Amino acid sequence: MRGAKSATMVIGAIAIALTATACGGGSSSNGAEDGVVRAWWGDPQNPLEPANTNEVNGGKVLDMIFSDLKEYDPKNSQAYLASADSITSTDQQTFTIKVKPGLKFSDGTPVTASSFVDAWNYGALLTNTQKNASFFSNIDGFSQVHPDKGQPTAKTMSGLKVVDNLTFTVKLTQKFSAWPDSLGYKAFAPLPKSFFTDHAKWIAQPVGDGPYKVVSYTKGQSMKLVPNPYYVGQQKPKNKGVLLKVYTDENTAYADLQAGQLDVLDSIPASDIPHVKGDMGGRYLNLPAGINQALSFPLNQKTWGASGMEKVRQGISMAIDRDSITKKIFQGTRSPATDFTAPVLGTAGGYSTDICGDVCKYNPTKAKELIKEGGGIPGGKFTISYNADTGSHKTWVDAVCNSVNNALGTQACVGNPVGTFADFRNQITTKQMINPFRAGWQMDYPLIDDFLAPLWGTNASSNDSQYTNPDFDKLISQAEAEPDKAKSVALYQQAEKLLVKDMPSIPLWSQNGGVAWSDRVSDVTENPFSYPVFYNITVK
Amino acid sequence: MGRYVIRRLLQMVPVFIGTTLLIFVMVYALGDPVAAMFGDRAPDPATAAQIRHNLYLDHPLWQQYLHYMQGIFSGDFGTAFDGQPVTQLMSSAFPVTLRLTLVAFAIEGIIGIALGLLAGMRRGRFADTGVLGFTLLMISIPVFVTGYLLQYFVAVKWQLANPAVADGAPFGDLILPGIVLAGVSLAYVARLTRTSVAENARADYIRTAVAKGMPRRRVISAHLLRNSLIPVVTFLGTDIGNLMAGAVVTERIFNVKGVGFQLYQGILRQNPPTVVGFVTILVLVFLAANLLVDLLYAVLDPRIRYA
Numbered sequence: 113m114r115g116a117k118s119a120t121m122v123i124g125a126i127a128i129a130l131t132a133t134a135c136g137g138g139s140s141s142n143g144a145e146d147g148v149v150r151a152w153w154g155d156p157q158n159p160l161e162p163a164n165t166n167e168v169n170g171g172k173v174l175d176m177i178f179s180d181l182k183e184y185d186p187k188n189s190q191a192y193l194a195s196a197d198s199i200t201s202t203d204q205q206t207f208t209i210k211v212k213p214g215l216k217f218s219d220g221t222p223v224t225a226s227s228f229v230d231a232w233n234y235g236a237l238l239t240n241t242q243k244n245a246s247f248f249s250n251i252d253g254f255s256q257v258h259p260d261k262g263q264p265t266a267k268t269m270s271g272l273k274v275v276d277n278l279t280f281t282v283k284l285t286q287k288f289s290a291w292p293d294s295l296g297y298k299a300f301a302p303l304p305k306s307f308f309t310d311h312a313k314w315i316a317q318p319v320g321d322g323p324y325k326v327v328s329y330t331k332g333q334s335m336k337l338v339p340n341p342y343y344v345g346q347q348k349p350k351n352k353g354v355l356l357k358v359y360t361d362e363n364t365a366y367a368d369l370q371a372g373q374l375d376v377l378d379s380i381p382a383s384d385i386p387h388v389k390g391d392m393g394g395r396y397l398n399l400p401a402g403i404n405q406a407l408s409f410p411l412n413q414k415t416w417g418a419s420g421m422e423k424v425r426q427g428i429s430m431a432i433d434r435d436s437i438t439k440k441i442f443q444g445t446r447s448p449a450t451d452f453t454a455p456v457l458g459t460a461g462g463y464s465t466d467i468c469g470d471v472c473k474y475n476p477t478k479a480k481e482l483i484k485e486g487g488g489i490p491g492g493k494f495t496i497s498y499n500a501d502t503g504s505h506k507t508w509v510d511a512v513c514n515s516v517n518n519a520l521g522t523q524a525c526v527g528n529p530v531g532t533f534a535d536f537r538n539q540i541t542t543k544q545m546i547n548p549f550r551a552g553w554q555m556d557y558p559l560i561d562d563f564l565a566p567l568w569g570t571n572a573s574s575n576d577s578q579y580t581n582p583d584f585d586k587l588i589s590q591a592e593a594e595p596d597k598a599k600s601v602a603l604y605q606q607a608e609k610l611l612v613k614d615m616p617s618i619p620l621w622s623q624n625g626g627v628a629w630s631d632r633v634s635d636v637t638e639n640p641f642s643y644p645v646f647y648n649i650t651v652k
Numbered sequence: 653m654g655r656y657v658i659r660r661l662l663q664m665v666p667v668f669i670g671t672t673l674l675i676f677v678m679v680y681a682l683g684d685p686v687a688a689m690f691g692d693r694a695p696d697p698a699t700a701a702q703i704r705h706n707l708y709l710d711h712p713l714w715q716q717y718l719h720y721m722q723g724i725f726s727g728d729f730g731t732a733f734d735g736q737p738v739t740q741l742m743s744s745a746f747p748v749t750l751r752l753t754l755v756a757f758a759i760e761g762i763i764g765i766a767l768g769l770l771a772g773m774r775r776g777r778f779a780d781t782g783v784l785g786f787t788l789l790m791i792s793i794p795v796f797v798t799g800y801l802l803q804y805f806v807a808v809k810w811q812l813a814n815p816a817v818a819d820g821a822p823f824g825d826l827i828l829p830g831i832v833l834a835g836v837s838l839a840y841v842a843r844l845t846r847t848s849v850a851e852n853a854r855a856d857y858i859r860t861a862v863a864k865g866m867p868r869r870r871v872i873s874a875h876l877l878r879n880s881l882i883p884v885v886t887f888l889g890t891d892i893g894n895l896m897a898g899a900v901v902t903e904r905i906f907n908v909k910g911v912g913f914q915l916y917q918g919i920l921r922q923n924p925p926t927v928v929g930f931v932t933i934l935v936l937v938f939l940a941a942n943l944l945v946d947l948l949y950a951v952l953d954p955r956i957r958y959a
Contacts (some may be wrong), residue, residue, distance in 0.1 A: 155734075241699055243699065246696045331734070332744065358909070364816050367808050371807055372807050505702055531682070573694055
């Protein structure tokens with residue numbers, strides 16, 4: 113029978129296809145390796161170069177495989193000397209950095225002064241297109257390696273000089289006393305020789321000087337890390353390694369956590385937060401992180417930037433019921449803003465519970481008065497733009513608008529979804545926003561400077577509101593030059609008070625990081641960057 | 653038949669060029685992807701310009717498209733933003749999705765046809781109504797609902813399977829997502845088979861076969877089923893493409909690192925090479941599946957001839 117024969121062939125072809133694809137995998141198992149923590153991960157957006165990683169998934173790995181000159185205490189965010197023996201300066205502009213002797217990368221090569229200098233020069237050079245290049249912008253000679261227009265005229269920054277094997281000096285473009293404390297940011301990580309000699313190999317399996325080393329990395333699937341045998345710092349891992357598993361959907365990760373297939377999940381789906389404590393038998397922590405959210409105004413637009421409008425902006429701020437929104441929408445995973453920073457800084461670091469004062473408190477009557485005094489909302493109506501593709505911003509933007517509308521008794525505010533994050537950011541950076549928009553800020557290092565200077569300084573890198581105030585700029589540079597920490601913080605706070613007066617942006621709340629874990633592991637916490645503190649985790 | 657196949661293959665060329673162009677333009681229309689790479693921080697203009705230059709984004713759209721097509725014909729599908737070549741992404745993603753598709757396809761074919769046959773043979777009786785109700789239910793529930801429900805009950809509550817598919821996608825882990833993925837199509841297959849079987853059961857040739865004294869088994873398998881399967885095969889064939897492309901939701905729920913995962917990442921990061929490359933392959937799969945279906949007709953029904 114002709115038909116039957118052909119049918120057999122079709123079935124045969126399917127069978128061959130099945131076996132052929134069967135060879136592709138099937139050998140790996142999901143079972144837990146003894147002593148290894150299985151943790152949630154997302155696919156990093158960029159290659160894992162330190163100066164090129166600006167999002168949490170890449171950051172999580174860098175946090176484990178690099179030890180910087182300074183590191184931050186996960187409990188109180190204080191910077192302490194890690195790979196540096198000392199960082200000294202007499203004028204707060206030129207710093208002498210001594211690297212601890214005997215430190216090694218996970219491939220056994222030594223960490224020297226040039227490991228840092230070469231890495232920083234690489235990060236700053238325009239043609240390497242490192243996304244964090246601007247972190248080196250206050251080093252002398254940055255404008256030659258990273259000009260605003262055209263090709264670089266130098267390959268290395270003149271402000272970096274290697275003195276001897278373990279010593280180098282850094283000259284900044286202006287005084288910045290707290291600069292050493294910013295060195296815990298991973299863009300400042302040292303790089304081994306192999307990074308420059310065999311770049312592709314390094315990218316496939318990054319080598320660092322931190323508590324962990326990468327043993328295998330399958331892009332888009334998982335990364336296996338084990339303790340780095342050469343690491344001698346104080347973050348010595350208490351487990352036998354970490355397996356980072358890539359998930360596309362946090363709901364799946366949550367199901368895996370419940371089913372005992374995952375140990376640490378630091379991105380809990382919003383819909384599960386109300387019952388996560390019950391599901392996990394109390395194995396859940398909600399800790400403050402250095403992330404805050406705000407409502408920024410386009411001050412380059414006449415409608416919002418005219419003088420007198422600061423009263424309207426203050427009025428809108430007072431029409432937002434932060435307490436109810438953080439409780440009802442966010443289930444307590446956000447804390448209402450009381451200033452322009454975040455609680456992780458601690459009061460010594462510059463966080464304040466009263467700088468914003470009444471302006472950040474809900475007061476409908478006062479709100480109406482202020483808006484009236486300031487000349488009313490332009491056109492009687494405004495929108496709040498947000499990106500609709502990620503982060504479920506719709507819920508809280510609608511809640512903020514409801515709160516404003518209820519307080520003012522008119523339908524003044526409505527949300528304005530923008531399709532993609534890229535489009536949303538483009539509208540902001542090309543100054544096309546004509547109405548308020550959501551703003552989020554994740555700190556790079558736990559210093560008050562990071563919450564003020566990049567955001568509100570004239571022409572600063574992330575000044576999305578186009579705010580400018582010479583008094584503010586002056587106070588910030590005074591604060592940066594001031595060697596005494598307490599005095600410096602006081603100057604920063606003075607500058608912050610100007611922000612409350614001018615209200616270029618309405619502080620809404622600061623974000624907490626949530627982490628849940630299985631009964632296989634214990635001692636799970638998060639650091640101020642909302643990364644789990646992996647080295648402390650113990651496995652049963 | 654050979655000439656027919658060649659003609660069909662040649663027809664794929666304009667379709668291929670048309671789809672790549674359309675998708676390229678659509679991804680391009682989403683806007684400049686560079687700003688999003690910097691997160692909430694404003695991109696520094698010099699770095700952004702350099703990245704645009706490296707990614708060929710500083711050229712007009714038509715030049716970008718030509719540049720991309722030039723690459724494709726030399727086997728270079730471009731790179732994703734994390735520096736991985738798209739061909740590498742494809743070689744890791746397609747086998748995984750293919751495995752999932754095959755599992756779903758097997759479930760859909762075997763259970764769907766069996767249910768349809770059962771219902772068709774017992775027209776109007778309880779089994780028929782039961783299958784009708786079941787298929788109605790499957791069609792009306794969206795995939796993500798069945799997905800999350802099955803995941804919660806089967807994997808989390810009763811612990812019968814893993815909630816997420818392990819690396820390398822072993823077949824054991826793929827059964828649950830396979831059922832979810834096959835669900836809706838399974839219902840269609842059952843309904844199609846039922847109608848067709850019910851119709852053919854009254855045909856003259858079946859009566860002749862029964863009158864000849866042929867065993868019931870043989871009547872059903874060689875005469876009834878074979879003739880009833882023509883519309884079902886059409887559906888199954890076109891469904892291969894649907895299953896592969898439609899796995900986006902299912903793959904997300906069960907954390908399968910297949911085509912859906914890569915497409916989702918590509919769209920989220922607005923990376924034209926990833927999206928266009930993957931969709932192009934999917935289009936080719938659709939075209940090939942359609943051709944295969946047409947050829948299968950001739951196998952099932954010798955009256956159909958191609959020239």
